[in-house]
Amino acid sequence: MILAILQARMTSIRLPGKVLRPIMHRPMLAWQIDRILRSKTIDRLVVATSQECSDDPIETFCKANAIACYRGSLHDVLARFHGALKTFGPAEHVIRLTGDCPMIDWTIIDAAVELQRRAASDLAGNAIERTYPDGLDVEVVSSPALDRAHREAIDATAREHVTQYIYRHPEVFRLAHLTQTPDLGALRWTVDTAADFEMVEKVFKGLATQNNNFLQQDVIDFLKDHPEIAAINAP
Numbered sequence: 395m396i397l398a399i400l401q402a403r404m405t406s407i408r409l410p411g412k413v414l415r416p417i418m419h420r421p422m423l424a425w426q427i428d429r430i431l432r433s434k435t436i437d438r439l440v441v442a443t444s445q446e447c448s449d450d451p452i453e454t455f456c457k458a459n460a461i462a463c464y465r466g467s468l469h470d471v472l473a474r475f476h477g478a479l480k481t482f483g484p485a486e487h488v489i490r491l492t493g494d495c496p497m498i499d500w501t502i503i504d505a506a507v508e509l510q511r512r513a514a515s516d517l518a519g520n521a522i523e524r525t526y527p528d529g530l531d532v533e534v535v536s537s538p539a540l541d542r543a544h545r546e547a548i549d550a551t552a553r554e555h556v557t558q559y560i561y562r563h564p565e566v567f568r569l570a571h572l573t574q575t576p577d578l579g580a581l582r583w584t585v586d587t588a589a590d591f592e593m594v595e596k597v598f599k600g601l602a603t604q605n606n607n608f609l610q611q612d613v614i615d616f617l618k619d620h621p622e623i624a625a626i627n628a629p
Contacts, residue, residue, distance in 0.1 A: 395437045396507060396534075397485035398430060399464075399478050401471060401556075402441055402493030404448045408587050413493040414451055415591060417598050421455060422496045422585065425598060428606050430491060432500040435507040437485075441493075442478045444468035470553045476544040479537060488540055490519075490533040490556060494585045496594055499610045503532050506572050510534040515570035517560050523571040529583030529594075530610060532572075533557055539567055582627055583613065589627040596623045 402413045402423060414421040423441075430439060440462040443449040449465070456463035464481055466474030479488055487510065489503060502520065510518035519533035520526045539560055543552075547559035560567045585591050600616055600623075601608040608616075617624040 395483070395485040396435055396487045396489060397479060397482060398433070398436045398439045398489040398491060398503075399475055400427070400430065400439065400441050400491045400493060401474070402443050402452055403446075403468065404451060405446070405468070406494075406586070409585065409591060411451075412585055412591060414455060417496070417595050418602065422591075422594075423452070423455065423493055424459065425602075425606060426491075426493065426496040426498060427459075427461060429496075429498050429500055430503070432607070433503045434500075435504045436489060438462070438482060440464050440478050440482045442466065442471075442474050444474070469550070472544055472547055472553045472556050472559075475556055476540060479540060483537070485537055488535045488537060490535060492531065495529045495531055495583070496585060497529055497583050497597065497613060498532070499530055501609060502526065502530055502572070506532045506534045509570050509572050510536075513570035514568065516567040517557060518570040518572060519557075520572040522561060522569075523573055524579035525573040525575070525577040527578050527581035527583040527610070527613075529581075529585070531584075535560070542566075578610075578614070580629070582629060587627065593623055593626040596620075596626070 404411050413423045442464045443452040445465045453463050464478035466477045516539035517535050521531045543559040552559040
């Protein structure tokens with residue numbers, strides 16, 4: 395089984411509550427989950443949030459929309475992932491997704507899964523050798539690799555960033571990098587600030603008439619036609 399774990403919390407420092415901010419009267423998280431579930435490779439999706447009362451609205455949202463929800467440590471996100479795997483597994487592979495990427499392209503999720511299988515890697519992803527826009531991030535981790543990282547990672551940074559321990563030890567873990575041409579790694583499609591949210595909201599308003607089935611290339615074409623939107627959160 396392939397288990398997708400979508401980490402989400404309400405206590406973002408720069409944009410609190412962003413994951414449930416409405417885009418056209420739907421929470422941002424709802425748009426993202428709809429896109430994730432178009433994947434042909436995911437067998438099960440679970441939202442992993444924290445046990446803090448501030449994240450109660452995420453659990454309420456999940457219950458109302460029949461989405462599996464796991465609650466764990468706020469800062470030890472690696473332990474949260476491991477707990478979600480043990481609760482909703484067993485699974486051979488875990489797909490790591492983050493709640494600040496509402497424009498995630500499900501075909502890229504499937505490409506990362508296919509790469510992980512083909513390369514027989516412990517981790518396959520597009521976030522280290524970045525050629526995809528920031529906001530289309532996906533990582534596919536084997537369950538044994540996640541188990542080992544959970545057992546061995548000690549410092550707080552590695553615990554918070556889930557896969558960092560794996561990337562730090564290429565002598566132990568087999569890594570595979572999903573890349574594309576042309577290199578679009580300088581583009582910013584993630585949601586971390588109010589400007590990011592405004593840009594993403596305008597993209598959804600422009601493209602959601604396609605029933606939320608727009609892909610990476612559709613966004614590229616839309617932003618070429620609307621450079622004023624691309625400029626909203628440009629670096």
